[in-house]
Amino acid sequence: MNANEKLWGLLAQYENPATVYHACEKVRDAGYQQWDSCTPFPVHGLDKAMGLKPSKLPWAVLIVGVTGSTLGLLFQMWAMGWAYPMIVGGKPLMSLPAYVPVWYEITVLTSCVTAFLANWIMNGLPQPYHPAFASKAFERATDDKFFIMIEAADPKFDLEKTRALLKDAGATQVEELEP
């Protein structure tokens, strides 16, 4: 446990995608769990370099999408064929082709809304404050600099060793972040 109670973690700055990529590999191999990287644009293969597991997002979309799709079809069949029977264009009450456009749209709608909301939930959004926001250098994470942050809460975290690891991986500066 660290003596400094006011420490949230370390923020390291890198100059280009290649350095941050290899730095991530080192942090991953050192066995850290509670850490993240921030880049101004998607860096190919960074998820592998960080050792991230495949996202669970597709499963959420699939489950809600299939549920929405089924319920959407059943609702139409119930409403058009059972609860409010009405003959339209001389077609039978249960006319599957007529239900297909809404069936299709409700599948797309439920899937998209799930993807959007699950994305926010899984990423912990909205996040009005984050310790890294206190850093002046971090503003360039959306411009031309690359960052790795490791939380002090990580069991492997040791202020000096972690700082050395980030420095050795090519960091141009390492900052301490307060909560």
Added chain:
Amino acid sequence: MSHHDIQKPTDITIPADSLFAKLPMLGGGLAVVGLGATLASAFGENKARAMFSYLWAFEVVLAIALGALGFVLIQHAVRAGWSTVVRRLAETAMVTLPVFIVLFIPIVALGMHELYPWSHHTDAILEKKRWFLSVPFFLGRAALYFAIWSAFAWLLYSASVKQDSTADGSAEQKKLSHTMWKLSAGGIFVYALSQSFQAIDWMMSLQPHWYSTIFGVYFFAASILAFFCFVTLVAMALQKAGVLKDAITTEHFHDLGKFIYGFTVFWTYIAFSQFILIWYANIPEETEFYMVRLQGGWDVVSYALPIAHFFLPFLFLLSRHMKRNRTALAAACVWMLFMHCVDMYWLILPNFGTHGEGHHEAHLAISYLDVTALLGMVGAFLAAYGFFLNKNKVVAINDPRLTESLAHENY
């Protein structure tokens, strides 16, 4: 990740002992036997059936070559980077288009009367369509389509092959890329129109009272889908033969898989759009198309298409892991090519024996002539494909975007 350590592939010619080297001979033999048997029947009492089989096989294979032309045009027009490693395989399919001029001759010389009711029969509706559906205009349009396809296929192919021998970074190399880009930008329009009108002339006019304004798009969807399946299988087979082993990666197969998946959905969207408007409006001259296809055994095919051409591949290829798994993707490609044959069969064959009129009952009856025609037509196509594949390098080795393509990764 970075482009510096990317090596250009060296396994870029067909080994002399591989099956691909024998493809022109094997395909040619198959073409002579298959098309010979089909056309021999066209001189007997099975003439009409033989011509319908012939037209079906012709459209099945033409769809692949036309899909390839469309693909190449789009890749150049949008200056695509990812696809450069497989573009030559598509160009090779595209440059077989002039061969279809020869393959089209029997349809004109032997089959006009058997296939197209409007060529010898008229009524109040056909009288109004006479200016378009007349034999001389039909032949003139066919000549125009072939001229357009052959010209674009040949210009794009020869420019791409010429680039193989230019120096890297030279002005000539850049100029050729620029030429192909400009050709393609305009080419997309004439391609879209010619392939649509081809479908209208050669397939939709089999049932001359009926019309569907989405028919050209329907054919395009089927065509480019068949092409993507074909090129994926060729790429896999080439790697088995020891060609482009490291150049074409899982990332490229993943992208091809996405296209197969996407165009499966697109085909369904178009097919259903055509169906629901006709079903809803319920106007006799429109519904006859579905009427003949909902009786005499064709109803089974009509119900099987949405299941086997959409739901099965949709669920099968939904997962990213399936698109990245070669065995699964190859299985999907074989299945979709089979369904492409069924789809074209469903478009063309119900008109046999019904004179393209909805009040005649159609009967689904598969004939040995279907087999001979398809084998012969595939043989002729593969012979031409093999010829060009052996003639030049199997990858556009000096394309400025090749390094980008080799390093391509999906997120």
